[in-house]
Amino acid sequence: MPPAPRITVIGTGYLGATQAVCMAHLGFEVLAVDVDPGKIEALASGRLPFYEPGLDTLLVDTLATGRLRFSTDFDDAAAFGDVHFVCVGTPQSSGSDAADLRYVDAAFGELARRITGRALLVGKSTVPVGTADRLAAMVREMSPAGDALELAWNPEFLREGYAVDDTLRPDRLVFGVTSAWAERMLREVFAPLVADGVPVVVADPATAELVKVAANSFLATKISFINAMAEVCEAAGADVSLLAKALSYDDRIGGRFLKPGLGFGGGCLPKDIRAFRARAEELGVSAAVTFLHEVDQINLRRRSRTVDLVRELADGELQGVRVAALGAAFKPDSDDVRDAPALDVARLLYLEGASVVVYDPQANANAHRAYPDLDYASSLAEAVNGADVVVLLTEWAEFVSADPEDMGVLVAHRRIVDGRSALDVENYRAAGWEYRALGRPAEVGVTRS
Template sequence: MRMVVLGLGYLGATHAACMAELGHEVLGIEVDAEKRAQLAAGEVPFYEPGLPELLKKHIDSGALKVSGSYAEAAEFADVFFIAVGTPQKKGEYSADLSYVESTIDELVPLLSDDALILGKSTVPVGTARRLSERADELAKDIQVEIAWNPEFLREGFAVKDTLHPDRIVVGVFPGGGAEKVCREIYGRMIADGTPFIVSDPPTAELVKTSANAFLATKISFINAIAEVCDAAGADVAAIADAIGYDARIGRKFLNAGLGFGGGCLPKDIRAFMARAGELGAAEALSFLREVDNVNMRRRTRMVEITREVCRGSLLGKRIAVLGAAFKPESDDVRDSPALNVAGQIQLQGASVAVYDPKAMQNSRRLFPTLDYATSAQEACGEADVVLVLTEWQEFVNLDPYEMAQVVRERNVIDGRLCLPVEKWCQAGWNYRS
């Protein structure tokens, strides 16, 4: 099939390359000229394992083309994916839908044939219906169908999650052809046994936000238990292992530590709360406010532990921060717990050196006043405390005996419970978590 992907950020670039991999002919629309030039040259402007090779393969083959023209998009195909961002509004909890709305406003007046527009972006429930009404107003003697096909990507696994998803969800309005088209688009995946779930658009919108809210709740739950463990002298990792054997609970996302960040979970649960309030169902999601609070408290607690290790004051101390991305296998520093902690510690008078295998450039843009190192060893030079705040395998594999040679004091705080504790303690380190 021929199709257009509107917006070539993290979601859009991945979706476009993967649709080309499935055998479709794809045109990607990106309004940012610098990003567009990179993508057209087969270069990915962010870190995502496996995507650069896939993108270049299909740029070179001609199956994927990049443009900045909505007029070209309207001529190219009659199936369009919306993959633009929905950031949190400044000073509010609700989502900023201006980018989503602008795709409809720019594209629909240019269409000359019936078209299907499939939403991939994470949006508040009710958005598809509102966009459908707007498309009807703008369409010129044609039928423009809106349906919602949410994404379920994990950063670091985006290509795998697109080509081999756990499920495909499509929310359609009655009487349209979206289901048939989507069955053709995803035919190979459906043939391989991927569940194909058809619902109405509000349900599809809520599937995505509900999934993110549940994951955030699970992470904050184990971190709340970690707070009790701190007070009781118990082992939260052992508790997670034990309850994880229960098939009703499961072990995934029960890793206590610094909490979640990134461009999805924090803003999505806040937008979910805001939308519930608009619908008159605020009480139903009031627990998500505490989920958010628990998550933010983990960052404050990490700063407190660092100050305790420094005998009550961070003034004049040198702190090494290993990790800046919000999770490993990503260069995404949006709402990064690691950088938030680094910034708080610097404000309390410490000298902070940060190292991350992939997120250095993005970190410098967001926190230019921090010091940045070119390796873990350099970051830890003369450090009074080493903080491990992103669980990169590189940090898990560090030799504590070698690291002991470069630090001022052997203090390590494991913010992700990822280090081999016995090995570090045997090397003479004061280990905290």
């Protein structure tokens, strides 16, 4: 039986570090490479440079096996690996909605010019469709291996907060390949997952590239749809939470991602749908995805509307009002504040003159780096102490399970805006809180189940 392929992972950010640790956990020899020496030093000593539940323990465990190493040396990576996963970032370009592919191009180029024998380069980064074909031609021309160096695309579908489970127990694997050999190599690398019954979709590289952006576009559309309904409900005096509940019983629609609230953010959905629109325009099919512009706009309007609700509770004036902003990360179980609706709302409140105190169980440090002018508390109690208005912005379990009576003792006024439709409205109103939420009536005349 031939030896298992040796794996390199290029880029040790959120995606790359997770990929490297999980592949080593599955039993493969893994070398992870990054140009940032500080990041490599931290990972090699068992410290994650970001927060992800369960990954820190798995990192320490896999390091102890000796199967996982970290390096800044591309020469080492080229000599070591049979399969090279490229997991570098594709941020939004400055001044444009298009994806910035400098890091992707550099990573493939640095490997290609060093690889002398047969190997497979596998892109996992989210890129515009057509990138794989362009890179395949580039690496063949650059590499001493020539046609023996092949390229495939294997998109990632990680959810922050669930990255380990999504890597070790994904709902599908997509292989974008151009040869039977490339497919065989990917099946060897993912053999433990395939053996567990994970479905495999074998496709061309272009289709594989589109899967991730199409999935994100669909999810963003569903989220923005229910938030558009929230706008209608506010105008009509209806309750969007009950509307969403009624819709969820239709199995053609389902309830997942049909939760009204502050909307989506983070490092993926916003930039991915914008880059998808930009690429569609380059391909001459912009009309097919014009709806994504409105999806984006609906999502952004939720932020300003949340500020409106806080202002309404503060009797129409935010100047000098003490606001406890609960949450800064774009979602719970993450410290990611990239395009975070929570932090954006806190900033907008501050710009209107409110005295904003932010508390997030994991993202305070990142939030402070992004917006140092805001005040930050080290606990929920400290954040709400003396608050004129409390606003829930990230639905951490700590916030959702907080006792409204206990919080009521600390605040100056029992007024709360539920930006995530996550709180028990009856409990809060029974405790004397004035409660507002996006798409819900200001008062509820009857008890509803």
